[in-house]
Amino acid sequence: MSYDLVIRNAALALGSDEGVDISVSKGVIRSIGISEAAGTLEVDAQGALVTPGGVDPHCHMAQISSTGVPTADDINSGTVSAVNGGTTTVAAFAVQHRGDEVRDVAAAMIARVASEAVTDVALHMILTELGSTIDDDLEWLIDHGITSLKIFTTYDRLRLAPEAVIGAIAAAGKSDMQVMIHAEHDGMITDGRAQAIPAGLRDARGHQMSHTRQAERAGVAEALAIGEYADVPIYLVHVSTSGSLDEIRSARSRGVRVTVETCPHYLWLDESLLAGDLPSTAAFMSSPPLRGAHDRAALWAGLADGDIDIVASDHAPYRMDGGKLPDGADTVFTGVANGMPGVEMRMPLMMSAVAEGRLSLNRVLELCCSNPAESLGIAPNKGRLEVGSDADLVIWDVGSEREVRHSALHDQVDYTPYEGVPVMAWPDTVIYRGRVVGPDPVPGSGRFLKRTVA
Ligand SMILES: [Zn+2]
Numbered sequence: 001m002s003y004d005l006v007i008r009n010a011a012l013a014l015g016s017d018e019g020v021d022i023s024v025s026k027g028v029i030r031s032i033g034i035s036e037a038a039g040t041l042e043v044d045a046q047g048a049l050v051t052p053g054g055v056d057p058h059c060h061m062a063q064i065s066s067t068g069v070p071t072a073d074d075i076n077s078g079t080v081s082a083v084n085g086g087t088t089t090v091a092a093f094a095v096q097h098r099g100d101e102v103r104d105v106a107a108a109m110i111a112r113v114a115s116e117a118v119t120d121v122a123l124h125m126i127l128t129e130l131g132s133t134i135d136d137d138l139e140w141l142i143d144h145g146i147t148s149l150k151i152f153t154t155y156d157r158l159r160l161a162p163e164a165v166i167g168a169i170a171a172a173g174k175s176d177m178q179v180m181i182h183a184e185h186d187g188m189i190t191d192g193r194a195q196a197i198p199a200g201l202r203d204a205r206g207h208q209m210s211h212t213r214q215a216e217r218a219g220v221a222e223a224l225a226i227g228e229y230a231d232v233p234i235y236l237v238h239v240s241t242s243g244s245l246d247e248i249r250s251a252r253s254r255g256v257r258v259t260v261e262t263c264p265h266y267l268w269l270d271e272s273l274l275a276g277d278l279p280s281t282a283a284f285m286s287s288p289p290l291r292g293a294h295d296r297a298a299l300w301a302g303l304a305d306g307d308i309d310i311v312a313s314d315h316a317p318y319r320m321d322g323g324k325l326p327d328g329a330d331t332v333f334t335g336v337a338n339g340m341p342g343v344e345m346r347m348p349l350m351m352s353a354v355a356e357g358r359l360s361l362n363r364v365l366e367l368c369c370s371n372p373a374e375s376l377g378i379a380p381n382k383g384r385l386e387v388g389s390d391a392d393l394v395i396w397d398v399g400s401e402r403e404v405r406h407s408a409l410h411d412q413v414d415y416t417p418y419e420g421v422p423v424m425a426w427p428d429t430v431i432y433r434g435r436v437v438g439p440d441p442v443p444g445s446g447r448f449l450k451r452t453v454a
Helices: 075-084 102-116 134-143 162-174 186-196 204-210 213-230 242-253 264-268 278-284 293-305 346-355 361-376
Strands: 003-010 020-025 028-033 039-044 050-052 054-056 087-095 120-126 148-152 178-182 234-236 258-262 393-403 422-432
Touching: 003 393, 050 361, 054 346, 054 361, 075 087, 075 102, 075 422, 087 102, 087 361, 102 120, 102 134, 134 162, 148 162, 162 178, 162 213, 186 204, 186 213, 204 278, 213 234, 213 242, 242 258, 242 293, 258 293, 264 293, 264 346, 293 361, 346 361, 346 393, 346 422
Parallel strands: 003 039, 054 087, 087 120, 120 148, 148 178, 178 234, 234 258
Antiparallel strands: 003 020, 020 028, 050 393, 393 422
């Protein structure tokens, strides 16, 4: 018996001195333990920590923002960035802009993934209107491996009308599709904007004043109530406040089914980064905006105690010199393309949280690998280091401190919001479907992940 690949002397826990061999053939893990059999390729992990590849269920690539700006990353550069950060599966979005046929945009994105990707890519479908063919459209999506929807409750270009929100959730439920919700209260946001501009708040403070903690909490409460009303499980993206977690705990206690996501920027970056003029703060503008110490502490607690299920990057890459500030220094906050790049930093940051003792390794692997795989319906092939799972693996360099530099990253953006942030973990070697990923992965060497409903 021989294998395509054997990783020797891998540690499966931090600081473990018991090395094991991970043997792989045809892209799948065949044995974990001491292996006498040779591999065509042998990689000595030298006692380094080996984990499953990351699964990032929320990445914007090859997409147009809510302000009409294309993302700097396409599927190729976005997945190159992902894999260099230890993430081997991402989920991106096909977007039905108003007037688009759902099937056309979905088919076009599937084709782009097949020709450009260097990792596995699943797709969610963003719906911005509910046509009369919705049930047939959803059936078509499921037949073609797209089993989840995303809907927005705010942003004029993206949001569904209130009755369409309920209709989309109910239709998704009927088809056993998952429904992801960007939950912020549109009325409060509109009111905040109407107050901010006359008050002279044209910069990030205006954005904060409109995307308040209350607006998120109200949006979350409403989404939970609609999920309860329609009896359909929902997925809340980028939860950023302690008040939202209160609503979630309360809803769960009465049986509401909800999956809860947060993102590294709400954990690592503080709202104080939003003080200053737009050119110096736009890099840190996202929706919802960064929050303060109280919310960040609540999110860290939520990761540890299970209130939060998933850490996703919400990779939203817009260049400072191309679209993030469409009118340069004269841009008003409502014109900023919100979002930050982060697909390459999510795993190193979260593994640093392990190295620093903030979270256990098992918990981080749940948050970043197995729970997102479960939620996408691609477990146990993805997100687990087990016999029978795909050989998507990361050999980590843990324990040596380095500072994040954008020049070392692989996205097409011109900054990272984590510039200078110290990290204690970095991927040394990444293995995708049993192959060691080299410096120039071939476009199209990744795969579209055709999913099925449970
Ligand atoms: Zn997003």
